[in-house]
Amino acid sequence: MxxxxxxxxxxxxxxxxIGGGTAGVLAAIEAKxxxxxxxxxxxxxxxxxxxxxxxxxxxxxxxxxxxxxxxxxxxxxxxxxxxxxxxxxxxxxxxxxxxxxxxxxxxxxxxxxxxxxxxxxxxxxxxxxxxxxxxxxxxxxxxxxxxxxxxxxxxxxxxxxxxxxxxxxxxxxxxxxxxxxxxxxxxFNTKSIVIATGGNESLYRISDGSxxxxxxxxxxxxxxxxxxxxxxxIQFYPHALVYPDSLKGLIIPEEVYYKDLVRGRLINGLQHNFAEKYDPIRKENTTRDILARAIFNEIKEGRGTPHGGVLIDLTEGSKEKMIEILPALYNYLRMNGLDVFSTQMEVAPSAHYQxxxxxxxxxxxxxxxxxxxxxxxxxxxxxxxxxxxxxxxxxxxxxxxxxxxxxxxxxxINEGSINKRQITEEISRIHKLVQQDQKEGLDILDIKRELQYLMFEKVGVIRSEVALKDAIDKLLVIKNEKLNKVCLRSRECIYNVEMLELIELCNLVENTLLVTKAAKSRNESRGNHFRTDHPNEDNVEWKRHLVIKKSVNHTVLS
Missing domain, CATH: 3.50.50.60 (FAD/NAD(P)-binding domain)
Incomplete structure (x- = not known):
């Protein structure tokens, strides 16, 4: 071992x-x-x-x-x-x-x-x-x-x-x-670094991200x-599957209801079109933030489906176009028992993009x-x-x-030297994180699930100061108490998925606090950030960025 x-x-x-997606690979190519x-x-x-x-x-x-x-x-x-x-x-x-x-x-x-x-x-x-x-x-x-x-x-x-x-x-x-x-x-002793690590969609219980x-x-x-x-x-994709459970979180792309493509319909649980109420001109082709809130509102006001969604109806759509542009999705759904041209799909907003x-x-x-x-x-x-x-x-x-x-x-620039003190401190941090003394402790996945449900309910599509304050209090308990009680089943380092998940969980917790504190500070509604206690855009005070920087003992927002 x-x-x-x-x-x-x-x-x-x-x-x-750092990062093996599109941005990272292309950055490496250009650098080389x-x-x-x-x-x-x-x-x-x-x-x-x-x-x-x-x-x-x-x-x-x-x-x-x-x-x-x-x-x-x-x-x-x-x-x-x-x-x-x-x-x-x-x-x-x-x-x-x-x-x-x-x-x-x-x-x-x-x-x-x-x-x-x-x-x-x-x-x-x-x-x-x-x-x-x-x-x-x-x-x-x-x-x-x-x-x-x-x-x-x-x-x-x-x-x-x-x-x-x-x-x-x-x-x-x-x-x-x-x-x-x-x-x-x-x-790594390096002259420059490119971070291309993607987003933080795993903060939420319904997410279509990796x-x-x-x-x-x-x-x-x-x-x-x-x-x-x-x-x-945080952008919520307006429609990801909520049923069946085996497919929950799988996004159903907008292309399925575009008139020049698959030509499906977006309707509520009462079989009524609803997008026009929220954007009379663009309707379903409105921006994602507006459509996500529209769907969330239809569900909240009782016009949703039995599994908490709205419907995408392809029963009169073009199967030929679906197979042409989305063959992998079409075949994947069929293999999992969902024939989208005979069964309406139940969908709801899903965390999609940072x-x-x-x-x-x-x-x-x-x-x-x-x-x-x-x-x-x-x-x-x-x-x-x-x-x-x-x-x-x-x-x-x-x-x-x-x-x-x-x-x-x-x-x-000339070759520099890495700060050895910082390396020593990081080694100590990792040791402390994965070699805690208790023989029994909290499960990583249980903490992650708690965090994801909390974020979806309190810091999701719809937000308020009361909910955001409550979220911050509970997130601090997770950070300061529960993370310290995690116990790994194995301390072996080679391909230890649990150790990787613990490090990721620590990053997720820090992300939740940054997102929630910023959301609490922005006292208006704009784009993906909707506050029920501040439902309008404020272009006098808030047509600007919120910048976050780490200070010695706390986070500074400006």
Whole structure:
């Protein structure tokens, strides 16, 4: 049996990329074009963990003749309720078309028309057909770019979890990790780091994100002193299955009721259309925040289904279109006994995307020198709500920007040395965390389940000051008392899933407090943040970001 040991090895590199999704792999590719030594570290297998493999395949870029980057900009700002970082949005929409062409060079295939032009359709909140369709969905994106990364000779370290970043005087110089394949501690002496770790959807009991979406990057950045922004804004996908239990949390994408695609209907439990009440012009094609609240309200007011949802009805929809654009979903549902063209689907809002996160500038730099970030773990681009199908666009555009700038920075500075005191302290923290004395204790999954139910009920689609205060009190009990009573069944380090889950749980708890404190501070309703005690937007006081930074003993919000 191999239990936790002292530091076994130290690795030197120019650029360290943390995260094996779209943003991380593209950051590594761009960095390798400039820097000699690039390492990509991921806590799971690339292409089989994280959120990218679960993506349906929609990605926004303006190619349509009646569309333009300016219109894409306007739609993104409108969805975000005008607190987006406009400079970042401008970069996003301007770079998107060229980035699509880069993806094609790496072997990513897009659905096209017979004349060779991209097939594009209009998604929720968009003013024009702008969404391209990646053939094969998320796997059709991550697999070709992963092959490109390996072809370039980028070192890939899977099943390695970064638990701490190291810095001196606000300058990054290294990271600490656990290699679950060997059971060893590894430190990285690096000139620059890119965080691309995805979101924190696992905070909620109904979530369509990967089970390992534990907000690790938020906490790595926060603990090293970087600023976070817009943490109160969690996007809920309007409709994920709530029944049967075996499929709970599986998203049913908007494409199923778009008129130019599958042509289904979104109705309440009384078989009535309802979206028009909440957005008379766009109806079902409204932004996700409005539709999620509409569905939540229909359920709350007694017009839901027996299992607490509303209905998506495809009984008169196009099976041919469903099989064409969503073959994997169609076959998966059939294999699990759900024929969607003869049975209405019961759906409800599901935690889908972290709109806030690590604060970055136009170079994907954080507020810590040498530390960069890209993808869902960042904040500022989406504002209060992400425009439908912008997620992969953000990961592609800013993944490339982050990798390029991290490598250019690494080329300019001399080799530094990692702070050994910080490494020693982290080793002690991990030892204390997993080697607590009690022989019997609380179960990790029980605590996680309690946290997820608490967040969904108190800090979900609908919020209030009373609920948020109660949530903070209960979350502090989990952090200060219950985490200390966790007892691992095994202290062996090699492929110890329970140990990994405990570290993730600690990150989740910290994420819950950051999200809830930010939500309590924002005394208005905007985008994904709806307060029953402050139901209106306040453009005088609150048309701005909430920035979070760690102080010596507490969290500072400004």
């Amino acid at each position: 191999k239990e936790l040991e002292e530091l076994r090895s130290s690795i030197e590199t120019d650029v360290l990329v 074009k400039i820097a000699e030594r690039v390492i990509l570290v991921t806590k799971g297998p690339v292409g089989k963990s994280g959120n990218t493999p679960m993506a349906e395949g929609g990605i926004q870029a303006s190619f349509y003749s009646g569309d333009s980057p300016e219109d894409h900009f306007k739609d993104t700002m409108d969805a975000g309720r005008y607190i987006n970082n406009s400079l970042l949005v401008d970069i996003l929409v301007t770079h998107a078309p060229n980035c699509i062409r880069y993806l094609e060079k790496y072997g990513v295939r897009f659905k096209k028309l017979t004349n060779g032009e991209y097939f594009q359709y209009k998604t929720s909140g968009s003013s024009h057909p702008r969404c391209l369709w990646i053939m094969g969905g998320g796997p059709g994106l991550i697999q070709p770019i992963f092959r490109e990364a390996k072809k370039l000779g980028i070192e890939i370290m899977e099943d390695v979890m970064i638990t701490k970043l190291c810095a001196d005087d606000g300058v990054i110089n290294g990271a600490f990790s656990i290699d679950f394949k060997t059971g060893e501690f590894i430190s 089970l390992d979406s534990s907000g690790d990057g938020n906490i790595l950045a926060y603990d090293v002193g970087a600023e976070l922004v817009d943490m109160e804004f 709109c806030g996160g690590i604060k970055i500038n136009e170079k994907a730099e954080t507020t810590i020198q040498g530390l960069y970030a890209a993808g869902e773990c960042t904040g500022g681009i989406d504002g209060a709500n992400r425009l439908s199908s912008n997620a992969l666009t953000e990961a592609v555009v800013f993944g490339m920007i982050a990798g390029r700038n991290a490598a250019q920075y690494a080329q300019k």
